[in-house]
Amino acid sequence: xxxxxxxxxxxxxxxxxxxxxxxxxxxxxxxxxxxxxxxxxxxxxxxxxxxxxxxxxxxxxxxxxxxxxxxxxxxxxxxxxxxxxxxxxxxxxxxxxxxxxxxxxxxxxxxxxxxxxxxxxxxxxxxxxxxxxxxxxxxxxxxxxxxxxxxxxxxxxxxxxxxxxxxxxxxxxxxxxxxxxxxxxxxxxxxxxxxxxxxxxxxxxxxxxxxxxxxxxxxxxxxxxxxxxxxxxxxxxxxxxxxxxxxxxxxxxxxxxxxxxxxxxxxxxxxxxxxxxxxxxxxxxxxxxxxxxxxxxxxxxxxxxxxxxxxxxxxxxxxxxxxxxxxxxxxxxxxxxxxxxxxxxxxxxxxxxxxxxxxxxxxxxxxxxxxxxxxxxxxxxxxxxxxxxxxxxxxxxxxxxxxxxxxxxxxxxxxxxxxxxxxxxxxxxxxxxxxxxxxxxxxxxxxxxxxxxxxxxxxxxxxxxxxxxxxxxxxxxxxxxxxxxxxxxxxxxxxxxxxxxxxxxxxxxxxxxxxxxxxxxxxxxxxxxxxxxxxxxxxxxxxxxxxxxxxxxxxxxxxxxxxxxxxxxxxxxxxxxxxxxxxxxxxxxxxxxxxxxxxxxxxxxxxxxxxxxxxxxxxxxxxxxxxxxxxxxxxxxxxxxxxxxxxxxxxxxxxxxxxxxxxxxxxxxxxxxxxxxxxxxxxxxxxxxxxxxxxxxxxxxxxxxxxxxxxxxxxxxxxxxxxxxxxxxxxxxxxxxxxxxxxxxxxxxxxxxxxxxxxxxxxxxxxxxxxxxxxxxxxxxxxxxxxxxxxxxxxxxxxxxxxxxxxxxxxxxxxxxxxxxxxxxxxxxxxxxxxxxxxxxxxxxxxxxxxxxxxxxxxxxxxxxxxxxxxxxxxxxxxxxxxxxxxxxxxxxxxxxxxxxxxxxxxxxxxxxxxxxxxxxxxxxxxxxxxxxxxxxxxxxxxxxxxxxxxxxxxxxxxxxxxxxxx
Numbered sequence: 001x002x003x004x005x006x007x008x009x010x011x012x013x014x015x016x017x018x019x020x021x022x023x024x025x026x027x028x029x030x031x032x033x034x035x036x037x038x039x040x041x042x043x044x045x046x047x048x049x050x051x052x053x054x055x056x057x058x059x060x061x062x063x064x065x066x067x068x069x070x071x072x073x074x075x076x077x078x079x080x081x082x083x084x085x086x087x088x089x090x091x092x093x094x095x096x097x098x099x100x101x102x103x104x105x106x107x108x109x110x111x112x113x114x115x116x117x118x119x120x121x122x123x124x125x126x127x128x129x130x131x132x133x134x135x136x137x138x139x140x141x142x143x144x145x146x147x148x149x150x151x152x153x154x155x156x157x158x159x160x161x162x163x164x165x166x167x168x169x170x171x172x173x174x175x176x177x178x179x180x181x182x183x184x185x186x187x188x189x190x191x192x193x194x195x196x197x198x199x200x201x202x203x204x205x206x207x208x209x210x211x212x213x214x215x216x217x218x219x220x221x222x223x224x225x226x227x228x229x230x231x232x233x234x235x236x237x238x239x240x241x242x243x244x245x246x247x248x249x250x251x252x253x254x255x256x257x258x259x260x261x262x263x264x265x266x267x268x269x270x271x272x273x274x275x276x277x278x279x280x281x282x283x284x285x286x287x288x289x290x291x292x293x294x295x296x297x298x299x300x301x302x303x304x305x306x307x308x309x310x311x312x313x314x315x316x317x318x319x320x321x322x323x324x325x326x327x328x329x330x331x332x333x334x335x336x337x338x339x340x341x342x343x344x345x346x347x348x349x350x351x352x353x354x355x356x357x358x359x360x361x362x363x364x365x366x367x368x369x370x371x372x373x374x375x376x377x378x379x380x381x382x383x384x385x386x387x388x389x390x391x392x393x394x395x396x397x398x399x400x401x402x403x404x405x406x407x408x409x410x411x412x413x414x415x416x417x418x419x420x421x422x423x424x425x426x427x428x429x430x431x432x433x434x435x436x437x438x439x440x441x442x443x444x445x446x447x448x449x450x451x452x453x454x455x456x457x458x459x460x461x462x463x464x465x466x467x468x469x470x471x472x473x474x475x476x477x478x479x480x481x482x483x484x485x486x487x488x489x490x491x492x493x494x495x496x497x498x499x500x501x502x503x504x505x506x507x508x509x510x511x512x513x514x515x516x517x518x519x520x521x522x523x524x525x526x527x528x529x530x531x532x533x534x535x536x537x538x539x540x541x542x543x544x545x546x547x548x549x550x551x552x553x554x555x556x557x558x559x560x561x562x563x564x565x566x567x568x569x570x571x572x573x574x575x576x577x578x579x580x581x582x583x584x585x586x587x588x589x590x591x592x593x594x595x596x597x598x599x600x601x602x603x604x605x606x607x608x609x610x611x612x613x614x615x616x617x618x619x620x621x622x623x624x625x626x627x628x629x630x631x632x633x634x635x636x637x638x639x640x641x642x643x644x645x646x647x648x649x650x651x652x653x654x655x656x657x658x659x660x661x662x663x664x665x666x667x668x669x670x671x672x673x674x675x676x677x678x679x680x681x682x683x684x685x686x687x688x689x690x691x692x693x694x695x696x697x698x699x700x701x702x703x704x705x706x707x708x709x710x711x712x713x714x715x716x717x718x719x720x721x722x723x724x725x726x727x728x729x730x731x732x733x734x735x736x737x738x739x740x741x742x743x744x745x746x747x748x749x750x751x752x753x754x755x756x757x758x759x760x761x762x763x764x765x766x767x768x769x770x771x772x773x774x775x776x777x778x779x780x781x782x783x784x785x786x787x788x789x790x791x792x793x794x795x796x797x798x799x800x801x802x803x804x805x806x807x808x809x810x811x812x813x814x815x816x817x818x819x820x821x822x823x824x825x826x827x828x829x830x831x832x833x834x835x836x837x838x839x840x841x842x843x844x845x846x847x848x849x850x851x852x853x854x855x856x857x858x859x860x861x862x863x864x865x866x867x868x869x870x871x872x873x874x875x876x877x878x879x880x881x882x883x884x885x886x887x888x889x890x891x892x893x894x895x896x897x898x899x900x901x902x903x904x905x906x907x908x909x910x911x912x913x914x915x916x917x918x919x920x921x922x923x924x925x926x927x928x929x930x931x932x933x934x935x936x937x938x939x940x941x942x943x944x945x946x947x948x949x950x951x952x953x954x955x956x957x958x959x960x961x962x963x964x965x966x967x
Contacts, residue, residue: 053146054913057139060212061920064131067229068124071236076120083109083117084124091923103865110930115947122931122951126958127239128924130201133702133961134209136917141708142216157676159274162719163281166726173282176726181296182615183690184659185721187714188302188463189262190696191255198246199261202705204239206265208232209706245953252306252314256323259305260330262700263459266710267301268334272450274299274714276442297453299718300541301460302692303327308465309527310549311798317526320462324534324542327459329398332389334455335421338448339386345444346378346428348437356431362424367412378428385424387412392421396457396537418456418539425449458542463582464531465547470520471559475500477521478510478562493553500558501606504565504572511566528567535569535578544579547621547661551583552590554601561610575609582661586623588631588750591639594620595646602654611656617689620647621661625799632753632818637851638746641683645732648685659689664696674853675713679720681850683732687724693717697800698960734844741826741837742848748825749818756817756886757794762879764794769874770884771805772936773797775952808959809870810929813887815858820893823901838901855898860907860918861963864891866929873936925962928955 073081087109094102110121147155154161166176211232214220220228246254279295306323309315355363355377363377366384373379391414393399415421425448432441472489479486479499491499503510511517511525531543546560561581564570569578585594598620601607611618622643628636644660651658664678679691695703704710733739757763768774794802806813827834841848868888874880899905908915932955939948 051912053143054139054916056142056216057135060135060138061132064135064208064212064232065128067233067236068127068131071233071240072120072124075237075240080117080120083113084121087121087125087927088923091926094926095919095923106927107930110927111934115945115951118931118935118951119947119954122928122954122958123240123244125924125927126244126954126961129921129958129962130205131208132917132921132924133964134205134212137706137709138209138212138216140712141213141706144712157716157719159277159281159715159719162722163278163285166722167285169727171726173285176282176722177293177295179725180298183298183688183721183725184692185299185690185718186302186461186692187717188304188661188692188694189259189460189700190304190694191252191259191306191308198242198244199258200242201239201244202261202701204235204242206705207235208239211235244957245950252312252319253322253326256306256326259303259700260326260459262704262710263301263330263334266704266707268331268451268455269447270707270711271299271301271454271714272447273711274718275450275454276446277715278718297450298690299714300454302545303460303462304465304547304694305462307462307543308547310465310467316523317530320464320527320530320534323462324458324538325396325398327462328396328457328538331451331455331457331459332393332398334451335389335448336386338444338451339382339389342444342448343379343382343386346382346440347376348378348440350375350377353437354435356427356434358427359431362427378431381424381428384412385421388415388424389421391415392457418452422449422452425452456539456541458534458538461541461544462534463545463547464527464543464579465549465584466524466560467549468551468556468559470524471548471556471563473518474521474524475559475562477518481515481517482510482512493555496555497558497604500555500562501604503562504558504570504606504610507572509566510562524563525566528563528569531579532567532569540578545582545619546579547582547584549584549586550590551585551597552593554597554604557581557583557597557601558607561607570610574613576613577610580614580617580619581610582619582621584621584623584661584663585643586626586630586663588627588635588639591622591627591643594622594643595650598647599650599653602650602656608654615657616655617657617659618651619659619661619689619692621663621692623663625663625803628814629794629797629799629802631750632757633815633855634749634819634822634851635746635753637847638742641732641742641847644686645683648683648688651688652685657689658686659691660686661692661694663694676716676720677846677850677853679717679724680728681846682724682728683847684728684730687721687728691721691724698964702964733847735840737837738841738845738848741841745819745822745826749822752821752890753818756883756890760883760886762876763883764792765876766871766874766880766883767794767805768792769940770809770870770880772808772932772952772956773801773805775936775939775949776801776804776808776956804960807963808932808956809867810861810863810925811867811870811887811891812858812862816855816862816894817887817890818894819855820890820895820897823897824893835900839903842901842903852898852902855894856902856904856907857911857914859891859895859898860915862891863922863926863929864888866926869929869933873933873940921962925959928958928962931955932959 069081069085072084087106090102090106090109093099094106110118113121144155154164163176167173211228215225215228218224275295275297282295303323306315306319306326359377359381362384363380366380367387368380368383370383373383391412395414425445429441429445429449432438432445476486476488479488486499488496488499517525534542546564548556548560551557561570561577564577564579564581565572570576583594583597585591585597598618602611602618622640624636624640627639630636631639647658647660660682662678675693679687679693703713803814823838826838830837842852843849868884871880871884874883895907899907902910904910906915908918932952935948935952935955939952
């Protein structure tokens, strides 16, 4: 008999002990989680009992836990299940009793196990987080429905509540309609995923959510309940046997497809419902507004996926074309589905109902061959609409690789523009309304008409984005080829601006089809021409914006204008600009100079005439991620706020309306946090011509994979935007003293942060060795590299892996570091009135409230004890201990500062639901951290094998799911 390894021997011992456990208790992986009391004075407060309203959540978690436990036992065997249970019980004991013995036991249990067992444990605890997320989402939906069913006052963040406040302010529904015709509100999906799951697993999770919701809302018979449970078990079975990780590096086309899945889940159906809610609220305020005129389509989707080529060489002209085609195929599939349903619904007989003259004419022209439709004019009209839409799809070459796409040879004329398609649907609407069928005009037809108006033939506006350094090289190449000796790169800023302004007013193209350019220049020109083609093919809304990363001067904004001119997207004779040119200010220095740059830019006659052609609206993008990595959490937030104040003044001076585009990520360190509070925390006047906000990483799935949760998030963003535009006071802060105080706090926090991250010898080594950053860089989570250059410098690292790495080791450093030092120094300098001032700011200033609330949440999710074990991975133990002690001290000071300023005794004291959620998750996150540390140690010691790497990646996924907003 072969000798057993130490890991196998440990398995045998654990199995023997596990078999003695009570079978009933062993059947539920989540057993006992909700009864954990908490003894640590710094952790979220814990009630000994679950509030009655949260009992259904507790029941759902238990139920899903039983299913997961049974799945593990069935698929992996009793022995593995027993190990999972032993780990779970030990982890719960550690969290419940703050038992250090249990923590050591947990470490021993999880060290050196066979890879197959480790993978099963990681998957079990990882899937718990996913199932807990589903249960919590369903509970939020349940509570919202209960709130509405009880007839309670509309909640903050709801359309109804917002419209009530707007009407109470004296603004009429007609005035609201007028305003919304000139603004744009847009969530923008980006391909910066820290979401490592595949669509296959997301689909199964959606099945589980649907089945769980059915149990909650429908009175099922015992047989139906049993059938529902069988379906849930089948979904869990499939989920367990489906790889949660991607097997190959994610490509841009995969990112596009993943992004499009959320349109099927949520956007195509739910976004029209948000419009319907607003229209209903307007009609309630002034009925004739809702009936006689429709709300302008101000809420639209945006995307960077397939157009963002900053640091991504795989986004080419061909990929842009593919992205637009895939988007168009997605929306056309929706239209065809909805028209089929609509045809079934509108079986109205012309001998029983009246019809309008235009419907009679459309019916007579319809190629519908079915004799049974002779007296059903609406069906005939819809048949004709479908045939024209099919002709349009053929014209756009949608699905041209599919044989069935070419089989329909109907001679119908294609729609040239989405407006023509909508005009036919509008004719159906008018006829129904005029002939006592207003009820039928609502519902599916209303949603489809809105969808066509919002999504057109393009689905979402696809932004182009490129780095200013690339533009500089391209312009240098173009000028040198056209006018040898120009020496563009050697020109100072003033000379560049003068040269570019002259070129922007001449009809002569700079590029020649007969010249030879660098590969980079040729690629950039090809992108411009493909953008022009896409706008011609799918409509002007298809490619609406050009974003410039690393904007550092006026010339950085004029250079892409030159490229647009080369593709016919800028008319120098008429001064017409087809796209919005959007500078992105990212670093602390860039934010400080943003208003000066925009002041100079708007003062240039050559550029101002272009802006006037865009309705005198200029969009500016503010970057949260790089400014945070550059200056820390507090300083980043403050510099963003100040930049907005200065931009508001500059734009008011020039008579140009400002639209801000917020480059927020999912984590607090990247601008994340509740959207409603974040929008309203901006200075007065910041939301003028609307607002755009990026949606990134695992937050996209968390917010938009469930349609009801997605609709609520769209509603919140819309409600906050309306309130900010129509109700927000036009001053930066309640008191000028608050601004002065923040300036000092920020300066102290900035100094503390920079001293640690950029001025501490060996910090770079500490970061790379104490986090999973190296392993994240190799994970199949995106089509672009983790660093902008081939280096390990913090300056070159992309902000997403920077934040994600700190989240995995449970430090969350980018979401709080420096605040403790700032408050400590502030109060020490003002022992009598310093704390009172900070508490006044916390009570009266939405901006400061948001900062504190986000830190409160992120600190509650951190765990300094677990983080200390990651610090032990640093090979130079003296270096690791020294740096970590500094971090530990600042963490303690920051927790203390948040508590005293917010006047709390525990973190999340004012948010008990979130506190319970975090508390309930910790026992299922801790084992993943322990395993991750063990696997990292083995991996870095030279142990190899795909199972080891897969185990690390599985822990990354499980922790990201459990923390929910870590990327």
